[in-house]
């Protein structure tokens with residue numbers, strides 16, 4: 001069994017990914033914006049080559065957990081290691097797609113330039129964009145179905161189209177670990193399908209995908225693993241074992257109606 005409950009007795013199942021080989025291993029992470037921690041004493045061990053959903057109610061600390069994993073927020077306590085080494089040395093192995101509402105696109109930037117930003121690791125800060133960089137950026141736009149929008153200002157796209165462009169930028173980075181904050185929020189069915197197809201392709205290439213996810217009805221279809229959080233960790237493990245009526249009740253409390261629970265047909 002590969003399930004880890006916060007209340008478990010700490011006995012390590014044999015198949016569990018250890019911190020050393022995990023794309024992202026978090027230990028004792030506490031992050032606070034004020035008096036009360038948004039994330040409290042959280043341990044997380046992301047499974048390599050799998051898709052993990054981070055699940056929990058609004059304000060549970062999901063975005064905070066991702067930002068602290070990327071070093072955007074400084075924790076009060078705890079450690080983050082990426083592929084067994086401190087985060088600072090491993091940033092180039094991670095691509096991040098932020099929660100959409102958090103990005104202000106008043107700044108005039110063309111779509112192709114947004115995707116080229118994903119290549120800055122390859123280009124260097126002052127590197128010249130060559131034909132092959134442009135071709136790679138165009139290919140990433142094609143993979144998300146946005147090739148016709150390369151010259152458009154990013155601020156002139158719909159929210160779902162912007163989300164696809166963000167994903168194209170992450171693809172251009174050619175990372176090993178992809179962290180996405182609600183990639184499906186506010187997108188239509190076609191965009192959702194395009195995004196999940198690309199994410200599954202990444203997983204099938206052995207990359208690791210971690211996404212904050214709100215739609216409980218698609219968890220089983222889309223993800224291999226779940227991480228449930230409500231400020232503290234609730235549960236972590238394969239979907240079949242850790243995504244249950246009990247763990248959801250623990251994460252959402254009374255906020256999840258019985259009807260929703262029934263619709264999920266959980267174990």
Ligand SMILES: Nc1ncnc2c1ncn2[C@@H]1O[C@H](COP(=O)(O)OP(=O)(O)OP(=O)(O)O)[C@@H](O)[C@H]1O
Pocket residue numbers: 033034038056057058059060061062063064065
């Ligand atoms: N910049 C900030 N300053 C102060 N408090 C913050 C800040 N950002 C988040 N918080 C608080 O920290 C807690 C966790 O926020 P976070 O954004 O991580 O939640 P979340 O799980 O991502 O929620 P959502 O599902 O709504 O995106 C919330 O109570 C929120 O109000």
Ligand SMILES: [Mg+2]
Pocket residue numbers: 062063064099181212
């Ligand atoms: Mg959030």
